[in-house]
Amino acid sequence: AQTVTQSQPEMSVQEAETVTLSCTYDTSESDYYLFWYKQPPSRQMILVIRQEAYKQQNATENRFSVNFQKAAKSFSLKISDSQLGDAAMYFCAYRIFYNTDKLIFGTGTRLQVFP
Amino acid sequence: DTEVTQTPKHLVMGMTNKKSLKCEQHMGHRAMYWYKQKAKKPPELMFVYSYEKLSINESVPSRFSPECPNSSLLNLHLHALQPEDSALYLCASSQGDRSGETQYFGPGTRLLVL
Numbered sequence: 001a002q003t004v005t006q007s008q009p010e011m012s013v014q015e016a017e018t019v020t021l022s023c024t025y026d027t028s029e030s031d032y033y034l035f036w037y038k039q040p041p042s043r044q045m046i047l048v049i050r051q052e053a054y055k056q057q058n059a060t061e062n063r064f065s066v067n068f069q070k071a072a073k074s075f076s077l078k079i080s081d082s083q084l085g086d087a088a089m090y091f092c093a094y095r096i097f098y099n100t101d102k103l104i105f106g107t108g109t110r111l112q113v114f115p
Numbered sequence: 116d117t118e119v120t121q122t123p124k125h126l127v128m129g130m131t132n133k134k135s136l137k138c139e140q141h142m143g144h145r146a147m148y149w150y151k152q153k154a155k156k157p158p159e160l161m162f163v164y165s166y167e168k169l170s171i172n173e174s175v176p177s178r179f180s181p182e183c184p185n186s187s188l189l190n191l192h193l194h195a196l197q198p199e200d201s202a203l204y205l206c207a208s209s210q211g212d213r214s215g216e217t218q219y220f221g222p223g224t225r226l227l228v229l
Binding site (some may be wrong): 032035037042043044045046050089091101103104105106107108110 | 146148155156157158160163164165170171203205207209211217219220221222223225
């Protein structure tokens, strides 16, 4: 069975600094997708970044980038130049490439940003 | 436009009430989802509709009844709920071609069962 693990329940960072959120997953599949979602206190879940497992290049979206290590089954999120608006719960999620519509979520990391 | 809308934003109901949650998207997505989320926990999948047909039911109690009237709308009918059903109910949609595309979430309905 596929599982997603986020070992950091809470993280904090100062404004303008860089923070990395960890995510590991377990799967026997070779084709899959990985996602980072952000859920601010206002509660709407927003996609931050997505990575296709078949792509070796790490995905980036502005200040957000991932370090995807397929062999190690690791998918960490780096937030550069942190802003107050980055404060949220961050969920790592996994999805098999075919057959199922299921997203498997990690337990989340709550990120606090201090001025 | 990646908007999924949900109504109402908040709902308080008694255990004998019948109510419905509504979800709408106009992105041409053919897959729609209901999730239940407890505080400080990840969302838990409840139902998946693919091309207006129920494709996944994650062993959800029958007091929750989903309905997909058309490809843009998804309802969740609630009847005889329990206090432990109080949670944030999230709707999501995706293209539905099963190629791992992104799910887009609505803002949720905060449900309180008294």
